[in-house]
Amino acid sequence: MKALMKRNGTHFPNVPSFFDDFFTRDLFDWSFGNQSFGNTLPAVNVMETNDKYELEVAAPGMTKSDFNIELDNNVLVISSSREMSNDEKDKAGNYTRREFSYQSFKRSFNLPENMVQADKISAKYADGVLRVVIPKTEAAKVKPPKMIKIS
Numbered sequence: 001m002k003a004l005m006k007r008n009g010t011h012f013p014n015v016p017s018f019f020d021d022f023f024t025r026d027l028f029d030w031s032f033g034n035q036s037f038g039n040t041l042p043a044v045n046v047m048e049t050n051d052k053y054e055l056e057v058a059a060p061g062m063t064k065s066d067f068n069i070e071l072d073n074n075v076l077v078i079s080s081s082r083e084m085s086n087d088e089k090d091k092a093g094n095y096t097r098r099e100f101s102y103q104s105f106k107r108s109f110n111l112p113e114n115m116v117q118a119d120k121i122s123a124k125y126a127d128g129v130l131r132v133v134i135p136k137t138e139a140a141k142v143k144p145p146k147m148i149k150i151s
Contacts, residue, residue, distance in 0.1 A: 042057050043057075044107060050136075052135045053136070055134070056131055062082070076132070078108075081104035082104070083103075116137065120135045
């Protein structure tokens with residue numbers, strides 16, 4: 001009677017097949033050691049107060065130079081692209097492992113026409129969060145209720 005054993009399609013059952021490794025690993029796990037990169041869009045919080053709109057873009061592990069922010073015809077575009085590589089060499093300088101990753105995203109936001117002060121938009125990146133502040137014009141601000149005197 002034969003013993004029950006997993007076969008990998010080769011004549012050498014103790015040697016793993018390249019295809020077994022290729023098809024069984026997580027194709028979306030592009031990690032390099034402790035660093036992980038994905039192709040997902042970052043989460044964005046959009047807040048509105050009486051004076052401004054504020055965007056918070058969750059983008060940990062990036063630097064402020066990784067971002068591009070543009071305003072074109074009332075469309076605010078936040079984008080980023082960066083390339084990372086991980087090279088391992090032996091003592092002779094030959095590559096033993098070489099991997100690279102490319103990460104990019106682009107988010108667009110339609111701003112209300114004639115309601116924001118485009119020349120006063122500001123951005124700051126700290127603690128893994130990009131904050132974009134978009135001040136409103138005076139016309140866009142909600143006015144407090146006016147009391148009307150009854151005569």
